[in-house]
Amino acid sequence: MKLELKNVTKRYGEKTALDKFSAELSEGVYGMLGPNGAGKSTLMNLITDNIKRTSGEILYDGEEILEMGSRFRNKIGYMPQQQGMYDSLSAIDFLYYMAAIKGIKRKEAKAEIERLLRVVSLEKEAHKKIGGFSGGMRQRVLLAQAIMGKPEVLILDEPTAGLDPEERIKTRNFIKDMSENMIVILATHVVSDVETIAGNIMLIKEGRLIEMASPKELTDRVWELEGKNKDREEMNLEDVYMHYLEK
Numbered sequence: 084m085k086l087e088l089k090n091v092t093k094r095y096g097e098k099t100a101l102d103k104f105s106a107e108l109s110e111g112v113y114g115m116l117g118p119n120g121a122g123k124s125t126l127m128n129l130i131t132d133n134i135k136r137t138s139g140e141i142l143y144d145g146e147e148i149l150e151m152g153s154r155f156r157n158k159i160g161y162m163p164q165q166q167g168m169y170d171s172l173s174a175i176d177f178l179y180y181m182a183a184i185k186g187i188k189r190k191e192a193k194a195e196i197e198r199l200l201r202v203v204s205l206e207k208e209a210h211k212k213i214g215g216f217s218g219g220m221r222q223r224v225l226l227a228q229a230i231m232g233k234p235e236v237l238i239l240d241e242p243t244a245g246l247d248p249e250e251r252i253k254t255r256n257f258i259k260d261m262s263e264n265m266i267v268i269l270a271t272h273v274v275s276d277v278e279t280i281a282g283n284i285m286l287i288k289e290g291r292l293i294e295m296a297s298p299k300e301l302t303d304r305v306w307e308l309e310g311k312n313k314d315r316e317e318m319n320l321e322d323v324y325m326h327y328l329e330k
């Protein structure tokens with residue numbers, strides 16, 4: 084599994100939302116950190132082919148994803164940032180509906196949906212209407228549809244947005260547990276969402292990839308750059324975020 088982004092650029096008129104973005108991703112969790120407007124959702128929309136790129140290449144195992152078409156789309160799971168929810172559907176009906184959209188046969192869908200409901204701990208609420216769900220439960224239903232069919236590439240755009248701390252931690256743990264043998268890209272501006280679960284952090288600012296390394300490597304780097312004027316143990320990814328993105 085290898086996802087390569089080569090000089091990926093996206094312009095909206097005069098505005099460059101993504102500027103010659105290059106990175107190589109293999110199995111693991113990638114935390115994409117950046118402030119509002121940095122280009123996180125734009126990058127995700129390009130990988131999922133929801134919008135057209137201006138230039139550059141995106142390759143999966145060496146093949147251009149636009150040429151792979153549905154062969155690539157079948158390998159990705161996506162949880163978008165803005166989502167209309169189907170409040171009048173029950174969790175299980177929503178998942179059957181998504182299975183139909185993804186072209187999964189009803190017979191196969193049954194076992195898969197049972198698995199998904201277990202993964203996100205919604206077995207008991209399966210037949211309740213989404214309209215009555217808490218924010219965390221809604222996010223879990225959306226996570227379930229994203230991992231339906233065991234994707235190789237999982238794209239999560241702010242999966243913990245709007246959740247209280249307890250739900251945030253729960254959701255984070257679900258993501259951690261479900262993310263084996265996949266390339267997971269998780270966008271957020273909340274450092275603690277990715278600090279413990281991401282092997283790699285991508286720092287994004289104004290459409291550019293500023294740094295990409297493990298949380299430890301980045302923290303070491305910033306500690307040195309700031310003249311080691313603090314105990315190393317006192318520093319964490321929050322300091323890295325402040326150093327690169329808030330100035």
Ligand SMILES: Nc1ncnc2c1ncn2[C@@H]1O[C@H](COP(=O)(O)OP(=O)(O)OP(=O)(O)O)[C@@H](O)[C@H]1O
Binds near residue numbers: 118
């Ligand atoms: N459809 C569009 N038309 C024009 N400009 C757009 C469009 N979509 C995004 N942009 C601009 O592109 C830039 C990147 O936006 P994007 O949504 O990718 O940022 P983001 O990092 O996901 O931000 P957030 O944290 O707020 O979700 C922003 O300046 C935004 O205003």
Ligand SMILES: [Mg+2]
Binds near residue numbers: 123124125164240
């Ligand atoms: Mg966004």
